[in-house]
Amino acid sequence: MRTPNRILAVLLAGTVLTTAACTGGVSGRAALPGADAGSPSITVPSGPATAGSGTDTPAGGGAIEGEIPRPTPGGTGAGAVPDGLGEFYSQQLRWQDCAPFNANPDYDEFYAAPGLECTNLIVPLDYADPAGPTVALAVIRAAATGTSEGVVQINPGGPGASSLDTVAAIATQGSAAALQETFDLVGFDTRGVGASRPQVECRTDAQTDADRAANHRTTTPEGIAAADAALTAYVAACVANTGADAGIDGTAFLENIGTASTVRDMDVLRSALGQEQLTYLGFSYGTLLGSVYADEFPANVRAMVLDGAVDPNADSDQRTIDQNAGFQGTFEAFAAWCAQQASCPLAGDPAQATADFQALVRPLLDTPLELRDGRVLTFDDATTGLASALYSQQAWPTLRTALIDLADGDGFVLMALADQYEERDSQGHYSSTQDVFNAVRCVDSPRDPAGDTDTSFEEKAAAAAPVFDSGDPVVAFDDTCSRWPGTTTLDVDVTAAPDLATLVVISTTGDPATPYAAGQELAKLLNARLITVEGDQHTAYLGGIDCVDDAVNAYLTELTLPEDGLVCP
Numbered sequence: 001m002r003t004p005n006r007i008l009a010v011l012l013a014g015t016v017l018t019t020a021a022c023t024g025g026v027s028g029r030a031a032l033p034g035a036d037a038g039s040p041s042i043t044v045p046s047g048p049a050t051a052g053s054g055t056d057t058p059a060g061g062g063a064i065e066g067e068i069p070r071p072t073p074g075g076t077g078a079g080a081v082p083d084g085l086g087e088f089y090s091q092q093l094r095w096q097d098c099a100p101f102n103a104n105p106d107y108d109e110f111y112a113a114p115g116l117e118c119t120n121l122i123v124p125l126d127y128a129d130p131a132g133p134t135v136a137l138a139v140i141r142a143a144a145t146g147t148s149e150g151v152v153q154i155n156p157g158g159p160g161a162s163s164l165d166t167v168a169a170i171a172t173q174g175s176a177a178a179l180q181e182t183f184d185l186v187g188f189d190t191r192g193v194g195a196s197r198p199q200v201e202c203r204t205d206a207q208t209d210a211d212r213a214a215n216h217r218t219t220t221p222e223g224i225a226a227a228d229a230a231l232t233a234y235v236a237a238c239v240a241n242t243g244a245d246a247g248i249d250g251t252a253f254l255e256n257i258g259t260a261s262t263v264r265d266m267d268v269l270r271s272a273l274g275q276e277q278l279t280y281l282g283f284s285y286g287t288l289l290g291s292v293y294a295d296e297f298p299a300n301v302r303a304m305v306l307d308g309a310v311d312p313n314a315d316s317d318q319r320t321i322d323q324n325a326g327f328q329g330t331f332e333a334f335a336a337w338c339a340q341q342a343s344c345p346l347a348g349d350p351a352q353a354t355a356d357f358q359a360l361v362r363p364l365l366d367t368p369l370e371l372r373d374g375r376v377l378t379f380d381d382a383t384t385g386l387a388s389a390l391y392s393q394q395a396w397p398t399l400r401t402a403l404i405d406l407a408d409g410d411g412f413v414l415m416a417l418a419d420q421y422e423e424r425d426s427q428g429h430y431s432s433t434q435d436v437f438n439a440v441r442c443v444d445s446p447r448d449p450a451g452d453t454d455t456s457f458e459e460k461a462a463a464a465a466p467v468f469d470s471g472d473p474v475v476a477f478d479d480t481c482s483r484w485p486g487t488t489t490l491d492v493d494v495t496a497a498p499d500l501a502t503l504v505v506i507s508t509t510g511d512p513a514t515p516y517a518a519g520q521e522l523a524k525l526l527n528a529r530l531i532t533v534e535g536d537q538h539t540a541y542l543g544g545i546d547c548v549d550d551a552v553n554a555y556l557t558e559l560t561l562p563e564d565g566l567v568c569p
Contacts, residue, residue, distance in 0.1 A: 062100030063195040064120055064136040067247050071122040071134075079276035080300060084130050089271040093119045093139070101138050101164060101195040106425050110168040117141045118164070118195075121188060121272060123265050125248065126256050133248050137265060138195035139188040140164045142171035146181040150302075151273050152556060153266060154187045157284030157308070159259070160436035162194040163187025175542045178549070182557045183279065188269055191257045192436045198248055200257070201241035202234060202435040205428055212422070215365055215378050219472050227477045235483040238435065255486035257436070258443030263293040267300060277302035279556060283539045284308040284514060287505075291494050291522060298497035303559060305552055306528070307506040308539035309519035312494045316445045317457045322515050324465035330390045330512035331357075331467045333536045338400050345407045354467045357386070360406050362471055369411040377411035377418075383468045385417035390512050391538040442484035450482040496527040503528040504555050504562060506548065510536035532567045540568070 070087070077090030095117040102111040118140050125133040140163070141151075156166040167187040170176045176185060192200035203211070218224045239250040266289065270278045279302045282290040287306035294301050295312075311319070332350040335357075339348030345360060346353040361382040368376035389399035395417075402413035423431040448454075453476040462474055505528045507519020516532075523530035531551060533540040540548045547568035554560040 062096070062098070062102075062118060063138055064197050066245065068134045068136050068197060069122065075272050076274045078271050078274045080297075081271060085124075085127070085268070088123055088130070088268050091122060091272050093121065093272055095119045095141065098140060098164075098168065101140070102168075103194060104165065104425050104429070104431070105427055107165055107168060110165070110172045113168070113172045115143055116168060116171065117143070121265070121269055123268050125252060127261065127264050133252070135191060135246075135248070135253070136197045137188045137191070137269075138164055138197075139186065139269065140167045142167055142180060142185040144180055144182060144184050145177070148184050149182050149557075150184070150279055151186050151270075151275050152179065152183045152279045152281055153269065154185060155190075155280075155282045155286035155289055156187075157282070157286045158193070158433065158437060159190065159262075159285050159440035160193055160431075160433035161285075162189050162431065162433075164189050164194055170542065178553045179556060186269070186273065188265070190262050190265070190436075192242070192253075192439060193432060198243040198246045198253055200238065200254070200432050200435045200439050202238040202438075203430075205430050208422075208424075208430050209375070209428070212381055212418075213368070213376050213378065215368065216380065217365065217470075217472055218475050218477050224475060224477045231478055231480055231483055235480065235485075238439070239485060251485040254439055254484070255443065255489070257439045258489050259288060259292055259440065260444075260489045262289055263296055266293055267297055270300065276300075278304070280304045281541070281556070282306050283541075285310060287514075287522065288312055290503075291526065292490075292492055294500055294503065294526060295492060295494045295497070298500035301501050301503070303501060303556055304503040305506065305541065305556065306503065306522065307541045308511060308514045309505050309507050309522040310514055311518040311521045311525075312492050313525065314518065314521070317461075319518075321457075321461050321464050322517070323513060324461050324468075326510075326512040326515045327387060327390055328354075328465045328467055330510055330536050331386070333510060334390065334396050334399065337396060338403075341400060343404060344400060345403050357403070357467055358469065358471070360403060365470060365472075369406075369409070371412055371415055372410075373412075375415065377406075377415045379470060381418040382406070382411070382414055384421050385414040386467070388417045388421035393536055438480050439484075442481035443486065443488060444490040445481065446488060447481040447484070448479060450478050452476065452478075452482075494525050496525065500526070502561055504531065504552065505529070506531045506533060506540050506552070508533040508535055508537055508540055510534075511538050512536070513538045529562050529564065529566075531562055532565075534567065534569050 071091030072094065074092035075090045077086060081089040096119065098111045098116040098118040101118045102108065118138060121137040121139050122134050123137060124130045125135050154167055155163055164187060167185050171180065171185055189196040216227065218227050238254065242250040243253040278300055280290050287308060288310045290304050290306045291312045294304060332353060335346045335353030336348050338344040338346050346356045361379055364377060364379040364382055368378045370376055385402065389395040398413065402417060405413050423433045455474045455476050458474050462469055503526050505519050505523040507516045507530065509516045519530065531548060533545065533548060541552050542549065545568055551562040551566060555562060
């Protein structure tokens with residue numbers, strides 16, 4: 001894959017991360033999928049953005065440090081257990097306080113809340129070699145407030161978003177109160193993420209800040225060569241740094257980080273929790289995990305809700321083009337709304353609105369804007385901030401303020417929106433999300449060879465989202481995955497098995513990141529019930545839409561299917 005500039009990669013990552021619910025201020029870090037008008041509804045405590053700390057290791061205990069042990073025997077090993085994996089399925093989980101598992105100071109109040117417990121799940125590094133090295137997955141549980149009738153596993157998407165952060169936030173804020181009356185809410189940080197070990201480690205905070213402070217233009221042979229050299233150095237650092245503290249080979253870990261491994265991890269956790277069948281709630285990329293799990297373990301599924309759906313069988317290039325078109329459409333809807341407000345720097349006409357936005361941000365290609373905290377706003381961060389805010393209509397007032405400020409020479413709010421997307425917390429520390437996203441993408445998707453000069457895909461992708469166009473020509477330089485170790489491991493053709501329970505898919509008509517058509521297709525593939533949500537947002541459940549929440553709660557708790565063809569305004 002080639003990219004005309006960094007924004008195409010940023011938009012792909014946007015299938016996971018969304019902006020925190022806000023109408024005036026800007027939170028200190030990226031929230032989780034649907035942390036806005038979508039779901040789940042999460043508000044992150046605000047905090048000022050500061051210079052990078054250069055610290056990449058969370059303080060305190062909780063997450064395993066050093067060599068990863070074998071599983072502790074003595075668990076239940078419920079339900080079906082694959083041959084040769086009994087040691088992992090029947091492990092005993094040792095629950096403890098969650099505060100030491102938190103790597104983000106902006107989430108301290110969530111992790112300190114009563115009723116949360118955390119533990120480490122031990123799984124094989126490579127399921128083909130269960131006697132070999134192990135990895136540790138951090139798990140969180142928010143106990144049912146009533147009589148527990150089971151467990152709901154929750155994944156917020158990504159790949160790379162933290163399920164621990166998600167469960168801690170929705171349990172603390174009561175977003176899922178109706179569901180939690182009946183079920184324990186459980187999530188685990190997938191391989192390389194958050195409190196799981198090893199983490200994917202590619203860059204320090206200072207290096208990421210420096211990378212964001214530079215405009216990455218590839219308009220000359222020297223610029224292309226520099227971009228290719230930077231990719232080579234980035235991948236080499238990922239391999240060298242990842243797993244070193246646990247005695248795990250970086251290449252081996254990065255080869256086993258993809259979706260195929262994670263769905264196996266989901267099944268180990270199901271059994272270790274004493275559940276014969278899985279009840280699952282997945283958002284965005286979490287819907288890909290769910291559909292692949294349903295394809296591989298159909299008899300193990302009790303109920304599954306897939307919100308913000310990814311079509312697992314779609315061509316990856318076409319998926320990107322469709323996603324870019326979704327962002328363009330949502331930008332035009334935002335511009336039409338903005339033009340009706342008291343002041344707005346964008347015209348209501350879609351073509352003129354795109355030109356107006358480019359007039360605001362293209363000067364940053366030559367002269368990044370100095371900010372009050374000492375950093376600079378580049379073109380890439382300005383367009384990332386736009387993409388971040390397009391995930392939710394609740395973020396539109398903040399985006400409008402950001403653009404008005406930018407027109408006046410102040411880029412602070414737009415940079416804060418970009419910081420949310422990049423998961424830079426109030427102390428200047430970055431999560432591993434973006435690096436994990438790259439790792440999983442490279443393991444899951446077909447790769448273009450190094451030196452490929454065909455730019456037809458990139459031209460189509462750029463044309464689908466002209467609002468992000470830098471004006472620079474589309475040129476050929478290598479994608480990260482052309483340098484990635486190993487080979488792709490995800491080979492799926494998802495279908496509905498005869499013994500698969502009826503699932504529920506939720507798709508929003510104006511979803512910028514996972515277009516509505518993908519949800520329609522996924523519902524057909526799985527013979528699932530489709531809930532259509534009318535709106536411009538990414539994901540819907542737990543976002544305050546009673547029609548959606550009531551239907552999903554009845555399904556998850558009572559297995560009552562939503563009416564066929566349900567449309568929620």
